[in-house]
Amino acid sequence: MAVPNSPAFHVPPRFPRGFRCASRNVGLKPTARDLTLFVSDVEANAAAVFTRNHFPGAPIILGRETIRAGRLRGIIANSKCSNVATGDEGVRRARRMAAAAAAELGTTADRILVSSTGVIGVPLPIEKIETGVRGMSGDLQDDPLLGAEGIMTTDTHPKALSVSVGNATITWVAKGSGMIEPNMATMLAYIFTDAAFDTATLDRMLRAAVHVSFNMLSVDTDTSTSDTCAILANGHAGAVNEDDFQGALTAGCIRMTEILARDGEGAEHLIRATVRGGRDEGEARRVAKALVNSPLVKTMVHGADPNVGRLLMAVGKCFDVPVIADRTDALINGFPVVKGGMRLDFDDATVRATLSREVVDLVVDLGTGAASAVAYGCDLTKGYVEENAAYYSS
Amino acid sequence: MAVPNSPAFHVPPRFPRGFRCASRNVGLKPTARDLTLFVSDVEANAAAVFTRNHFPGAPIILGRETIRAGRLRGIIANSKCSNVATGDEGVRRARRMAAAAAAELGTTADRILVSSTGVIGVPLPIEKIETGVRGMSGDLQDDPLLGAEGIMTTDTHPKALSVSVGNATITWVAKGSGMIEPNMATMLAYIFTDAAFDTATLDRMLRAAVHVSFNMLSVDTDTSTSDTCAILANGHAGAVNEDDFQGALTAGCIRMTEILARDGEGAEHLIRATVRGGRDEGEARRVAKALVNSPLVKTMVHGADPNVGRLLMAVGKCFDVPVIADRTDALINGFPVVKGGMRLDFDDATVRATLSREVVDLVVDLGTGAASAVAYGCDLTKGYVEENAAYYSS
Numbered sequence: 001m002a003v004p005n006s007p008a009f010h011v012p013p014r015f016p017r018g019f020r021c022a023s024r025n026v027g028l029k030p031t032a033r034d035l036t037l038f039v040s041d042v043e044a045n046a047a048a049v050f051t052r053n054h055f056p057g058a059p060i061i062l063g064r065e066t067i068r069a070g071r072l073r074g075i076i077a078n079s080k081c082s083n084v085a086t087g088d089e090g091v092r093r094a095r096r097m098a099a100a101a102a103a104e105l106g107t108t109a110d111r112i113l114v115s116s117t118g119v120i121g122v123p124l125p126i127e128k129i130e131t132g133v134r135g136m137s138g139d140l141q142d143d144p145l146l147g148a149e150g151i152m153t154t155d156t157h158p159k160a161l162s163v164s165v166g167n168a169t170i171t172w173v174a175k176g177s178g179m180i181e182p183n184m185a186t187m188l189a190y191i192f193t194d195a196a197f198d199t200a201t202l203d204r205m206l207r208a209a210v211h212v213s214f215n216m217l218s219v220d221t222d223t224s225t226s227d228t229c230a231i232l233a234n235g236h237a238g239a240v241n242e243d244d245f246q247g248a249l250t251a252g253c254i255r256m257t258e259i260l261a262r263d264g265e266g267a268e269h270l271i272r273a274t275v276r277g278g279r280d281e282g283e284a285r286r287v288a289k290a291l292v293n294s295p296l297v298k299t300m301v302h303g304a305d306p307n308v309g310r311l312l313m314a315v316g317k318c319f320d321v322p323v324i325a326d327r328t329d330a331l332i333n334g335f336p337v338v339k340g341g342m343r344l345d346f347d348d349a350t351v352r353a354t355l356s357r358e359v360v361d362l363v364v365d366l367g368t369g370a371a372s373a374v375a376y377g378c379d380l381t382k383g384y385v386e387e388n389a390a391y392y393s394s
Numbered sequence: 395m396a397v398p399n400s401p402a403f404h405v406p407p408r409f410p411r412g413f414r415c416a417s418r419n420v421g422l423k424p425t426a427r428d429l430t431l432f433v434s435d436v437e438a439n440a441a442a443v444f445t446r447n448h449f450p451g452a453p454i455i456l457g458r459e460t461i462r463a464g465r466l467r468g469i470i471a472n473s474k475c476s477n478v479a480t481g482d483e484g485v486r487r488a489r490r491m492a493a494a495a496a497a498e499l500g501t502t503a504d505r506i507l508v509s510s511t512g513v514i515g516v517p518l519p520i521e522k523i524e525t526g527v528r529g530m531s532g533d534l535q536d537d538p539l540l541g542a543e544g545i546m547t548t549d550t551h552p553k554a555l556s557v558s559v560g561n562a563t564i565t566w567v568a569k570g571s572g573m574i575e576p577n578m579a580t581m582l583a584y585i586f587t588d589a590a591f592d593t594a595t596l597d598r599m600l601r602a603a604v605h606v607s608f609n610m611l612s613v614d615t616d617t618s619t620s621d622t623c624a625i626l627a628n629g630h631a632g633a634v635n636e637d638d639f640q641g642a643l644t645a646g647c648i649r650m651t652e653i654l655a656r657d658g659e660g661a662e663h664l665i666r667a668t669v670r671g672g673r674d675e676g677e678a679r680r681v682a683k684a685l686v687n688s689p690l691v692k693t694m695v696h697g698a699d700p701n702v703g704r705l706l707m708a709v710g711k712c713f714d715v716p717v718i719a720d721r722t723d724a725l726i727n728g729f730p731v732v733k734g735g736m737r738l739d740f741d742d743a744t745v746r747a748t749l750s751r752e753v754v755d756l757v758v759d760l761g762t763g764a765a766s767a768v769a770y771g772c773d774l775t776k777g778y779v780e781e782n783a784a785y786y787s788s
Contacts, residue, residue, distance in 0.1 A: 054710035054717035055735060085706055085737050120703030121737025220689040221615075223711035225703075295614040295689075296782055303783030309514030309619075312479055316448035317617035323448035341449060343479050343515025381783075382776040388690055389697030389775075 009255065013144050013162040016169035016194035017236040018042060022139035023150025026132025028080040028118075028125060035129060036150030037136050038075040038173070038190060039105060040234040046072040047203035048113065048230035049210055057226045058083040058090035058124075059114040062098065066110055070199030072232050075190055076101035077115035077151050078129055084120040084225045093126040100130040104137050115188055115228050117153060117176070144173050144192075151175040151188055154387065159259050165248040168195035168237035172256045176224075189214060189229040189256060195245055196235035205246050206231045213253035216285065216375045219264035220384070221293050261376040262358070266383025269301050270359045276372035277365040283321045284366070284373035290314050291362055292377025302379035304355035306332050308343045315364055327367030333360060403649065407538050407556040410563035410588035411630040412436060416533035417544025420526025422474035422512075422519060429523060430544030431530050432469040432567070432584060433499060434628040440466040441597035442507065442624035443604055451620045452477045452484035452518075453508040456492065460504055464593030466626050469584055470495035471509040471545050472523055478514035478619045487520040494524040498531050509582055509622050511547060511570070538567050538586075545569040545582055548781065553653050559642040562589035562631035566650045570618075583608060583623040583650060589639055590629035599640050600625045607647035610679065610769045613658035614778070615687050655770040656752070660777025663695050664753045670766035671759040677715045678760070678767035684708050685756055686771025696773035698749035700726050702737045709758055721761030727754060 015021075018041040028034040048067045050060045066072075076097055083090045094116070098109040105112075116124060148158035155175050162171040174189040197205070210229055231249075262270040273291035278284030291297055294314040300307045311330050315323055325341035333354040337346050354360075360379075409415075412435040422428040442461045444454045460466075470491060477484045488510070492503040499506075510518060542552035549569050556565040568583040591599070604623055625643075656664040667685035672678030685691055688708040694701045705724050709717055719735035727748035731740050748754075754773075 052711075052713055053707060054712070054715075055706045055719050055722075056710075082703075084703065085732070085735060087736050120706070222688055222690045222704075222707060225707055225710060294616055295778070296616045299779055299782035302779065305783075309476075309478065310616075312449045312514070313447060313616060313619055316450075316619060317446075318448070319446055321448075325449050328449075338479075341479060342481050380779055382779045384689070385693055385696065385774055385776045385779060388693035389699075 008163065010162045013160040013171060015142055015144055015171050016192050018194060018234045019192045020140035020142055021144065021147030022136045022141065023146055024132060024136060027128045028078060033150040034079045035132050036077045036147050037101060038147055039140055040073055040232055042234055043071050043073055043111060044232040044234040045070055045197060045199045045202055046230060046232045047199060047206045048228060049207060051224055051227035053223050053225045055085060055225045057116060058086055058094040059116045060226060061091055062094040063113055063228060066113055069110060071111055072113055073107040073111040074101060074105055075113045077188065079151065079153055080118040081116060081122050081124050082118045082120050082226050083116040083124040086123060093124040096126050097129055100133045104133050113230055117226055144171050148173045154265060156263055161252050161256055163248050163252055165245050166240040168193055168240045170248055170252055172252050174256050174260060187224060187227045191231040193233045194236035195233055195240040196238050197233050202231055202233055205249055208246060209250040209253040212250060213257040217257045217261055218289060218293050218377050257376050261378050264378035265387050266381040267378030268381060269379040271301055271377045272359060272361050273375045274363045277367045277369060278371040279369035281371045281373055284371045286321055287315055287318050287364060288373045288375035290318050292375045295380055298380035301355060301360050302381050304352055306337060306348060306351040306355065308337050323366060324368060329365040331363040402557065404556045407554040407565060409536050409538055409565050410586050412588060412628045413586045414534035414536055415538065415541030416530045416535065417540055418526060418530060421522045422472060427544040428473045429526050430471045430541050431495060432541055433534055434467055434626055436628050437465050437467055437505060438626040438628040439464055439591060439593045439596055440624060440626045441593060441600045442622060443601060445618055445621035447617050447619045449479060449619050451510060452480055452488040453510045454620060455485055456488040457507055457622060460507055463504060465505055466507055467501040467505040468495060468499055469507045471582065473545065473547055474512040475510060475516050475518050476512045476514050476620050477510040477518040480517060487518040490520050491523055494527045498527050507624055511620055538565050542567045548659060550657055555646055555650055557642050557646055559639050560634040562587055562634045564642055564646055566646050568650050568654060581618060581621045585625040587627045588630035589627055589634040590632050591627050596625055596627055599643055602640060603644040603647040606644060607651040611651045611655055612683060612687050612771050651770050655772050658772035659781045660775040661772030662775060663773040665695055665771045666753060666755050667769045668757045671761045671763060672765040673763035675765045675767055678765045680715055681709055681712050681758060682767045682769035684712050686769045689774055692774035695749060695754050696775050698746055700731060700742060700745040700749065702731050717760060718762060723759040725757040
């Protein structure tokens with residue numbers, strides 16, 4: 001699978017043919033945009049993956065049902081209330097939300113994907129959404145950043161990317177990073193394309209891309225109850241070479257993953273942990289995740305300290321991976337710091353200086369095989385504690 | 395196995411017959427005590443458990459060899475340098491450290507357990523230790539708090555407990571909490587008794603106690619390369635009923651676990667997470683650990699917010715546990731907040747007020763069986779970030 005490192009992302013990002021979006025304040029929040037609509041002018045083939053949390057929100061329960069048909073006209077997403085832990089009534093309200101968007105767009109409720117983010121355990125103010133969505137089809141615009149702004153919570157900037165592949169365009173719109181809304185948040189990532197692919201192919205390509213991108217992202221180890229990643233393909237651009245499309249899709253998902261990690265709560269650095277030399281990919285993934293998830297590695301990056309001991313500790317606590325100490329090497333921002341499990345006599349000041357970069361690359365070579373993996377995370381700061389301790393859920 | 399909730403711990407703690415300790419500054423640190431000796435006047439039966447980290451320190455490698463004989467006269471422990479990632483030379487220096495203590499006590503090196511904590515990847519200043527330990531047998535005293543002080547790193551107070559069981563005494567001396575020394579730290583817990591038990595029984599009782607106490611402790615998910623928990627029984631008090639001893643041993647280990655969790659880096663609260671209604675103990679343990687390890691649960695306790703969504707999220711992300719949402723109940727400090735996976739309409743202000751207590755009890759009932767477990771952790775504060783980001787490893 002080709003993963004181009006630097007596809008030519010458009011500046012500014014734009015939608016593929018036939019896709020538009022709108023966002024509004026409908027009274028869920030005091031003044032900020034809290035309701036967003038993404039629309040294809042024709043039915044699109046679609047695929048989606050959802051959170052694995054055992055307490056999925058009502059929109060997830062409904063979304064799993066909706067996506068089975070593999071066809072979507074649009075997506076409706078609200079912020080402020082996540083419609084999680086709300087029981088059967090929550091699912092009924094999610095259905096009413098789909099129906100309201102469908103009526104506005106002249107389609108049926110089973111062609112609308114619903115997302116909600118925000119406080120959990122609170123009834124969804126469905127009447128405000130039903131009233132508020134009326135007329136939104138008149139607001140639709142070509143700018144994906146408008147939709148990205150509409151789904152923002154504690155994100156510090158709207159997040160959208162687009163790239164050309166053959167005659168087609170792929171556009172990503174996303175928000176959040178792990179549990180980035182301090183209460184019960186969500187990673188939402190929507191991908192739009194005018195390439196023509198059947199649903200089964202879309203599903204396969206989406207899962208392949210997510211496996212090495214969003215599924216390797218961790219801000220704080222906490223898995224939201226509402227995570228959703230969906231792709232819509234309306235076919236306006238006709239057929240596109242599948243390998244080319246997969247390469248661009250994966251590259252964009254990885255780039256969006258980096259953007260989300262860097263904007264993790266309180267984060268000041270993106271941490272990219274590459275593990276190579278594993279016996280299989282699963283082992284490499286677990287060690288890479290252990291590195292970006294270790295509070296002591298995260299604070300080490302925050303403090304710009306080349307603390308080799310913390311790297312070894314984080315690798316060594318992967319009890320289900322057969323780590324061999326004297327085969328283990330490590331590099332920080334390209335500088336070898338560990339060889340055969342022992343600390344090298346590296347130039348501390350030089351390596352320390354590189355840790356002030358916005359992107360910090362940690363590489364561990366397990367020396368036991370040929371498998372590799374990359375995980376994406378961020379540093380742990382007082383800002384993270386402040387955002388999440390100061391928040392009141394009610 | 396009986397686990398008395400409130401055994402009558404002695405105030406102040408004292409040693410069993412035949413045990414004493416001494417501590418000194420030998421120049422590893424500028425002025426603080428950095429070398430400690432624990433001694434039994436006769437050879438004691440002994441058992442120990444060590445870190446599972448794949449990069450064990452040299453003292454762990456040596457300790458596993460030493461403990462096989464099941465006999466100890468003493469323990470020598472230094473701070474400031476952990477003797478980890480130091481290769482074969484590190485093991486040689488750990489052996490010299492054991493030999494130096496043995497010479498001072500008139501025994502052989504294979505009867506001395508060695509512990510080192512502090513910076514990793516730095517050669518152990520063995521000459522300072524060899525010189526410094528001379529004459530320490532003349533300093534030995536009856537006060538376990540002196541030894542506890544001698545092994546402190548970032549601990550805010552020395553940690554020792556003792557309790558009577560039958561005619562015997564059990565004394566615990568411990569330091570640290572997870573990675574409490576900001577570089578590469580250690581949980582050390584030494585247990586001394588004058589009860590008479592053979593090595594195999596000691597080993598079995600120690601593992602049973604550690605399973606429900608120290609192994610359920612997590613300050614930051616980061617497993618040290620130097621963790622050691624050892625028990626020495628010199629037999630001066632003769633035989634003690636095994637069930638009584640196991641009960642007291644377990645109760646003391648749990649109490650020491652609570653003390654370590656409460657003194658975790660930057661911590662202001664002890665979090666006790668009880669999970670009941672699991673299908674088996676393993677599942678209950680995994681969910682309880684997920685609760686105390688969730689950064690969002692930890693910051694929720696720090697912020698005194700009864701954020702039910704974070705509790706459900708943390709339970710729900712245990713993908714290998716078959717959580718059934720509509721059977722899941724939860725309580726915060728005794729107040730029911732979740733019933734059947736849905737947030738109850740509890741009195742927010744009342745529950746919020748209880749969260750200012752030093753000890754916060756979270757209870758989750760999985761409703762799927764009869765197994766239970768308790769995990770011990772602490773809140774996540776700016777103090778944790780400050781200690782670990784400000785630290786320089788060299």
